[in-house]
Amino acid sequence: MESVIDILESKFGAKRDEKAKWDACVVVPKEYLHNAVEFLKNDPSMQFDMLLDLAGIDYLTYPNHEGPRFAVSYAFKCVKKPGSRVRLKVLVSEADLKVPTITDLYASANWLEREVYDQYGIVFEGHPDLRRILNHVEFVGHPLRKDYPAQKRQWLSTTDFLIPELEKRLEDKGYRIIQRSKEIMPVEEEYLEGSIRE
C-alpha cells in the first residue's frame, strides 16, 4: 500500500492522512480528485475497480480541529488483487461546498454521491441527477450535519412524484416524449386537508 500512497503523493499533491492509523488514506486536493480517481481506476498498476463507499464527515464539533469543516472519504478496493484497499479524502470548506463528481468512472458513485448530498449538502458538480435519496423530497436541511438537532421533526406531506425522472431516463435511452403523462403534480392543499397539522 505504501507505493500507492507514494505515487499519489508525487503525482497529485496528496498528503498522507494523519488521522488514518489503521488503513491507507490520503488527502487529495479537490482539483486533482477526478484525475486521481481516474488514475486509481485505469492505471494498470493500480486497478482499483470498485468504489465501495463515500462517507461524509462534519468536523464542526471535533476537538481541536483545524481546517475545513467537511470531508468526504472515498473507499476503494481492487477486486482482482485481494486485500488492496485505499481511501481518498477531500476536504470541503463551508464556503465552497463543491466536489467534482466521479459518476463517469463508477456506476456506484451515483447513489453514493446523492447520499452525501442528502445528508451533508455537499454538491457534486457534474452529477447527472443530484437529489435526495434517503430523506424525503420535502425535507429541509441536512440531517447528519452536527448542527442539525437529532430530535428535530419535520412535516412531510407529499409523495415523490418521479415522473420527471422517468421522462429523463426515457430520453437517455433514446426515446422522445411527444405527449407527457396525464398524471399531474398533486396540489399541496389536497394533501394537507384534514391533517393533524390543522
Added chain:
Amino acid sequence: MIVLDPNGEKVNLMALNVGPTHPATHHCVRLLAALDGETIVAGVHEIGFMHRGFEKMVERGTWQQVIPYTDRLNYCSAMMNNIAFCRAVENMYGIEIPERTKVLRVIVNELSRINDHFICVAAAFQDLGGTTPFMYAFNPREEIMLIWEKLTGARLTNSFARIGGLYRDSYNGFEEDVLAACKSVEKALKDLHACLDRNRIFLDRTVGVGKISAERAISYGWTGPCLRATGVESDLRKDEPYYDYETYDWEVVVGTQGDANDRLQVRLAEIEESVKIVRQALKRLAPGPVDIVDPRIRVPAHKLAYQDMEALIGRFKSVYEGIRVPEGEYYCASECANGELGFTIVSDGSGHPYRIKVRSPSFAHVSAFNELVEGLTLADSMATLPGLNMIAGELDR
C-alpha cells in the same frame, strides 16, 4: 405518455407505480416503470422509506450502545452485523480476542449466513408462487432461531457480540443443538434442490432473467453472493481472512451467468459451505474465557462488581462514560450474508462515536435494480428483486 422510440415509432407507454408496499418488494422500495404492454422500457426507483437515521442516532450514545442499532441493519442475520462492528472497533484498539470467542463468532456468523440465505431463497420461491420450498427452508431456520433464543434470549435482534468479547458464553448442550441444526439444514438443502434444480417453471422464470456482467457488477460495487454469481471469486473470508477463516476447509462458490437463478443457486451452495465451516468450528471449540480482561474495554463480569471495588468502578465508568476508542479514522469491512459490510469510523477519543458510516451491501445491489429490470416483463422484475436479497434495514439505515 406517448413517445417516439429510438426507431422513430410512436408508442403509448403507461407509467406504473410498483410499490412501495408491493408484496414482492418484501420491504419498501418503489419502482416507477414505463410499460410498453408488459415490458418495462425504463424505470426509476426510490428508496428511503425505512430511513431511521442510524448514523445520526449512534452519535448520541456510547460505543457499546451502537451494537443494538447494528442489529437493525440486516435483521435476517443480526448477529453478523454485531460481530462486524465489534471487529472494527477491536481492530482500532489493536486487541486480540480469545480463541473461544473467535470460534464462537465463526459459528454464529455461519449459522446467521445460513439463516439469511434460507430467507432469501424461500422468499424468492414464495414470490414465484412456490409455497412448499418456503416451508422446507423455514423449518431448519426455525431450529437455528431456537438456538438463538437459548443463546441470546432473543430471536431476531440478538445483540450478542460485545467489544472485546461476547454477551456470554454458550449454554450447556450448544454443540449438540448446532449439530442437530446442521443435519436438518442439510436435509432441507436436499429437498430444496429437488424442488429447484429441474423445476421447469422455476427455471423458465429465473434463468437468463436479470442478468448482469461481472464488469458492470463491479462498477456498481456489488459484493457477496450477488457478485460471485457473475463468476468473480471474491470473498473477504478468503481474501482478507479474519477469525482464522483461511484455516477452515471450504470453497468460495461462484456462478457463471449472473442471472436470478445463479444468485439463488450460489446462496444454496454457500449454505453447504457454511455447514462445513460450522462442523469444523465445533471441533475447535475448546473451553476458555470469552471476554478479554481489560476493564477499559470490556465491562468486568457482573458478579465481580459485588466483590471487587475496581470491577465496580470499571462497570460504572464504562456504562456512564463509555469506553474510549483511540482517536482516528478507519474503514473496516467484513463479509456478511449479503456482501461486504463496512464501517467507516471516526473517533475523537471520547466515549461517543464521532461518526459511523455504514457501507451496506444492499445499497449497491439495489442501485442497479432499474438497469437490471429494463427490458424485462413486469412479472420478471419481481423475480429479480428477491435474488438481490434487498434488506431495507441496511439499505435505508
